[in-house]
Amino acid sequence: ELKVEQNPLFLSMQExxxxxxxxxxxxxxxxxxxxxxxxxxxxxxxxxxxSNGAVxxxxxxxxxxxxxxxxxxxxxxxxxHDLSATYFCAVDMYAxxxxxxxxxxxxxxTVIP
Amino acid sequence: SxxxxxxxxxxxxxxxxxxxxxxxxDSQVTMMFWYRQQPGQSLTLIATANQGSEATYESGFVIxxxxxxxxxxxxSTLTVSNMSxxxxxxxxxxVIGITVVGxxxxxxxxxxxxx
Numbered sequence: 001e002l003k004v005e006q007n008p009l010f011l012s013m014q015e016x017x018x019x020x021x022x023x024x025x026x027x028x029x030x031x032x033x034x035x036x037x038x039x040x041x042x043x044x045x046x047x048x049x050x051s052n053g054a055v056x057x058x059x060x061x062x063x064x065x066x067x068x069x070x071x072x073x074x075x076x077x078x079x080x081h082d083l084s085a086t087y088f089c090a091v092d093m094y095a096x097x098x099x100x101x102x103x104x105x106x107x108x109x110t111v112i113p
Numbered sequence: 114s115x116x117x118x119x120x121x122x123x124x125x126x127x128x129x130x131x132x133x134x135x136x137x138x139d140s141q142v143t144m145m146f147w148y149r150q151q152p153g154q155s156l157t158l159i160a161t162a163n164q165g166s167e168a169t170y171e172s173g174f175v176i177x178x179x180x181x182x183x184x185x186x187x188x189s190t191l192t193v194s195n196m197s198x199x200x201x202x203x204x205x206x207x208v209i210g211i212t213v214v215g216x217x218x219x220x221x222x223x224x225x226x227x228x
Binding site: 033035040041042043045048088090092100101103104105106 | 146154155156157158161203205207216217218219220221222224
């Protein structure tokens, strides 16, 4: 079974600082997704990474994918309070029953003014 | 991306009762997915619902507890049966997004509290 692990699980950082969230997965896949979830809300799609070496950037967030290392990173630049949320990575893998989507453990980010 | 309407958005239910959650998609999709998110946890796949066939349940989830209907390509329901406080969670439906790059789109979620 595919395992998807994120670290850290909890992150508290000051505004203006940089940090990276890591997502490791245990088997071959070349499709990785990042989502944001605000408290009590559904998931908002941030990035879709479809190939080795893919890099996507949106505002203060940048995501990358290394399929050989089975690693994706979500880098936060000059954090602002509005980025406080829980971030999930998810890996898409084809199984006998069809596509299956495995979520990471989530990283709860709090940005302190 | 596909737009998904999910309802109810939240409910408080008595133990022993059942709740049916509805998920409506604005386009036809082959597969629909139901997830559970327990408080402070990640998402766990309950089952995959294909139109015209029985849902495929993940380990730890059974049809008697979580019956699913998929009457057509745009609609599905998940019922949480004989509820207990342990069923208090957010339940989300999802479809594979209809975009150039794919990806999954999620409904707004149903926050269920069982008392």
